[in-house]
Amino acid sequence: MRRSEFLRSQRLMRLATCSASGRPHVAPVWYIYSGGRAYVGTASRTAKARNVEETGRAAFCVDEGVRSPIRGVMAECAASLIRGKRADRMARRIIARYMDPACAEARELLDDTDCVICLEPSRFTSWTY
Numbered sequence: 001m002r003r004s005e006f007l008r009s010q011r012l013m014r015l016a017t018c019s020a021s022g023r024p025h026v027a028p029v030w031y032i033y034s035g036g037r038a039y040v041g042t043a044s045r046t047a048k049a050r051n052v053e054e055t056g057r058a059a060f061c062v063d064e065g066v067r068s069p070i071r072g073v074m075a076e077c078a079a080s081l082i083r084g085k086r087a088d089r090m091a092r093r094i095i096a097r098y099m100d101p102a103c104a105e106a107r108e109l110l111d112d113t114d115c116v117i118c119l120e121p122s123r124f125t126s127w128t129y
């Protein structure tokens with residue numbers, strides 16, 4: 001399976017960011033992968049959003065398998081925050097990948113999402129065992 005197909009097919013990403021002072025933060029997140037970039041909805045008050053705003057860098061890992069085949073992709077990324085109407089549209093796309101956007105939980109998540117992290121990979125590492 002090609003890297004882009006794998007990233008589009010998986011459901012959970014582990015997003016790693018680091019504050020300007022060097023404090024690491026890793027969180028499991030929902031995402032979409034499109035056009036060579038990954039997008040993660042969040043709130044500006046979260047550590048991941050603050051870290052991206054401070055450093056402009058992030059990394060992620062998407063993997064599957066505890067028995068063969070074990071596959072995964074890691075990437076180092078330039079990272080930025082998208083805000084406003086574009087963030088609203090992107091957040092709706094992300095939520096729709098996981099649940100009915102009309103349900104109460106989806107509306108609650110969307111109400112809490114005021115930005116989207118854009119991850120632009122610069123270096124990939126992939127594995128299959």
